[in-house]
Amino acid sequence: MTQMAAMFVVERLVHLAAVDVVIIAFYFALVLAIGWYLKGQSGTGEDFFMAGREMTAWIAGLSFLSANLGSLELMGWAAAAYQYGILATHWYWIGAIPAMLFLALVMMPFYYISKTHSVPGYLKLRFGESARTLSSVSFAFMTVLMSGINMYSMALVMKVVLGWDINFSIWVSSITVAVYVALGGLRSAIFNEVLQFILIWAGALVIPIMGLIEAGGWTNLKAQIAVRASSEYTHLWSTLGSFKDNPMGIHWTGIVFGLGFVISFGYWTTDFLVVQRVLSAKDLRAAKMAPIIGAAFKMFVPFIVILPGLLALAVLPQKLVGEGAAVASGGHSYNEVLPLMLARYAGPGLLGLGITALIAGFMSGMAGNVSAFTTVWTYDIYRALIKKNASDEHYVKMGRWTTIIGVLISVGTAYLVMSFLSIMDYVQALFSFFIAPLFGTVVLGMLWKRTSPAGGFWGLLAGTVSSISMWAWVKADPSALRYVALSPNARDMAENMYRALWSWIVCVTVTVVVSLLTKPKPDSELVGLVYGVTPIPHEKDMALWQRPIFWGAVVFIVFVLFNIYVW
Amino acid sequence: MRKGGGISIWFFVGVSLLVNGALILGAGVWEILYPPTNPVVLFRLHANVWWGAALLLLGIVYSLKFSPNRVSS
Numbered sequence: 001m002t003q004m005a006a007m008f009v010v011e012r013l014v015h016l017a018a019v020d021v022v023i024i025a026f027y028f029a030l031v032l033a034i035g036w037y038l039k040g041q042s043g044t045g046e047d048f049f050m051a052g053r054e055m056t057a058w059i060a061g062l063s064f065l066s067a068n069l070g071s072l073e074l075m076g077w078a079a080a081a082y083q084y085g086i087l088a089t090h091w092y093w094i095g096a097i098p099a100m101l102f103l104a105l106v107m108m109p110f111y112y113i114s115k116t117h118s119v120p121g122y123l124k125l126r127f128g129e130s131a132r133t134l135s136s137v138s139f140a141f142m143t144v145l146m147s148g149i150n151m152y153s154m155a156l157v158m159k160v161v162l163g164w165d166i167n168f169s170i171w172v173s174s175i176t177v178a179v180y181v182a183l184g185g186l187r188s189a190i191f192n193e194v195l196q197f198i199l200i201w202a203g204a205l206v207i208p209i210m211g212l213i214e215a216g217g218w219t220n221l222k223a224q225i226a227v228r229a230s231s232e233y234t235h236l237w238s239t240l241g242s243f244k245d246n247p248m249g250i251h252w253t254g255i256v257f258g259l260g261f262v263i264s265f266g267y268w269t270t271d272f273l274v275v276q277r278v279l280s281a282k283d284l285r286a287a288k289m290a291p292i293i294g295a296a297f298k299m300f301v302p303f304i305v306i307l308p309g310l311l312a313l314a315v316l317p318q319k320l321v322g323e324g325a326a327v328a329s330g331g332h333s334y335n336e337v338l339p340l341m342l343a344r345y346a347g348p349g350l351l352g353l354g355i356t357a358l359i360a361g362f363m364s365g366m367a368g369n370v371s372a373f374t375t376v377w378t379y380d381i382y383r384a385l386i387k388k389n390a391s392d393e394h395y396v397k398m399g400r401w402t403t404i405i406g407v408l409i410s411v412g413t414a415y416l417v418m419s420f421l422s423i424m425d426y427v428q429a430l431f432s433f434f435i436a437p438l439f440g441t442v443v444l445g446m447l448w449k450r451t452s453p454a455g456g457f458w459g460l461l462a463g464t465v466s467s468i469s470m471w472a473w474v475k476a477d478p479s480a481l482r483y484v485a486l487s488p489n490a491r492d493m494a495e496n497m498y499r500a501l502w503s504w505i506v507c508v509t510v511t512v513v514v515s516l517l518t519k520p521k522p523d524s525e526l527v528g529l530v531y532g533v534t535p536i537p538h539e540k541d542m543a544l545w546q547r548p549i550f551w552g553a554v555v556f557i558v559f560v561l562f563n564i565y566v567w
Numbered sequence: 568m569r570k571g572g573g574i575s576i577w578f579f580v581g582v583s584l585l586v587n588g589a590l591i592l593g594a595g596v597w598e599i600l601y602p603p604t605n606p607v608v609l610f611r612l613h614a615n616v617w618w619g620a621a622l623l624l625l626g627i628v629y630s631l632k633f634s635p636n637r638v639s640s
Binding site: 017019022023026027030034037041059191194195198199202206209210213214315343344345346347348349350352353356 | 573574576579580582583584586587590591592593594595597598603606607608609610612614615618619622
């Protein structure tokens with residue numbers, strides 16, 4: 001969501017009735033009530049930071065997905081669907097499902113059995129303090145900055161959609177999140193994320209239902225899009241044979257290897273924002289089932305995000321345009337597609353619920369950032385580097401204060417972005433620098449016991465530095481795109497994917513070479529951390545339908561069928 | 568999920584759906600009695616009536632099934 005200031009016209013898109021305001025106010029009251037109710041259940045570090053490790057698979061799974069389902073994601077990908085067609089679905093299917101299943105069935109046993117508090121905490125156990133410090137400092141720094149960017153973007157959306165003052169939106173939403181997370185810790189964040197997940201669906205599902213009725217069903221919708229835009233807009237794979245044949249300027253190798261493998265696996269298996277939710281599961285089976293449940297619901301998110309964008313191509317009387325053109329002409333931009341569709345079908349009450357869904361999406365994402373930041377700061381930076389042997393009570397108190405301070409830093413970032421818009425582009429690029437190499441380090445550490453502590457650290461550092469170098473190279477010399485992204489016709493998204501792929505390859509190569517040249521840890525120190533030396537509880541005593549592998553296979557088959565249906 | 572006999576998250580979800588459903592259904596019925604001058608597209612389908620009713624029913628089921636009284640008894 002770049003260049004936010006220029007992306008909306010000035011007039012507000014919708015007008016709320018009294019019942020809509022009541023619904024929004026009730027939502028705020030309920031999330032605060034949940035935080036207040038749970039404040040007595042967060043007295044220990046295990047309770048505050050890990051939700052007592054007693055969440056069921058369903059709660060951990062819905063929370064896992066909800067922390068990712070921010071409102072900017074909803075609005076941004078609906079806009080992308082209008083602009084690029086059904087290609088945007090790749091970010092929900094191949095860009096998520098295989099990675100989530102891999103996390104559940106391959107990586108979760110090691111995260112869970114090691115009893116780590118965080119992903120940087122796993123790096124400490126596997127590779128030592130230097131790898132943890134590199135990972136935790138970069139994660140903590142980027143998480144609060146991203147939270148601030150999302151906060152500013154959401155406040156701008158509220159200003160344009162509802163006419164709300166930006167300062168009012170920033171402070172009301174951030175104080176609410178700070179209060180309920182500081183009071184109840186991760187448990188409060190997770191409870192609210194489950195509630196927010198339900199409200200997102202309840203508020204957003206009306207649009208595709210009514211839209212499909214108006215368009216006359218899926219077949220008629222495709223026919224109308226073919227007339228008003230292009231038939232390519234409803235094909236997922238068949239246009240990816242060449243960079244020039246599709247509006248994204250992307251090749252199938254970028255989607256499969258860059259997005260589907262490196263970026264997706266990096267985000268879903270090593271970003272602590274989402275992994276933290278699964279670590280709160282009550283046992284190993286629940287921890288394995290949680291990402292599978294998340295994957296099952298993730299497959300259906302395009303129905304409330306991508307489908308509204310496609311429906312808008314067919315039913316909206318006006319043509320939506322880019323941000324600059326919208327400002328110049330006084331028209332509407334792609335980014336307004338979801339509020340426009342909401343205003344088209346939602347009368348009083350439904351409109352309030354739809355706006356609540358957007359606010360809930362924003363708050364779930366922000367609470368995810370803040371609770372992950374709090375845990376990494378307290379356990380992986382403060383306890384590891386600043387104060388090693390304090391009491392559990394001291395760390396919980398630090399966690400509560402860190403929640404508030406993290407929110408305040410986010411608010412500061414939001415105001416900084418308001419003054420210097422270009423910061424958004426840089427921070428979002430910075431965030432991508434760490435994800436792909438981290439996946440290389442973690443997956444090698446889990447699956448190859450020969451990986452040495454030195455190999456893990458230098459591989460992670462080399463991968464990150466190579467990613468930054470490629471980004472700087474293209475910034476300084478745009479013609480370098482032909483080398484980084486393999487084609488001068490590639491666009492921003494393609495560049496991101498190939499940069500992630502190369503940095504992952506650099507990370508893995510350096511890790512392997514350095515590991516072979518240095519001394520590995522003995523097997524006795526790798527128990528619970530690495531495949532081959534960790535006893536993993538078998539599931540042979542369970543009925544077939546109780547086994548995570550069975551449900552993982554079911555989700556994967558449905559995923560394949562969906563892709564074939566819209567090939 | 569509950570701890571020490573506490574309230575289930577599904578009860579909170581039920582209460583939320585129940586209150587939102589009742590408000591949306593009420594707004595939909597009001598619109599039938601007093602049709603708006605600028606109705607939404609497909610107003611004749613009265614989406615807020617059936618969607619509000621569906622949320623209300625689901626909310627009642629969840630509120631009762633996961634009621635703290637019922638769980639602790």
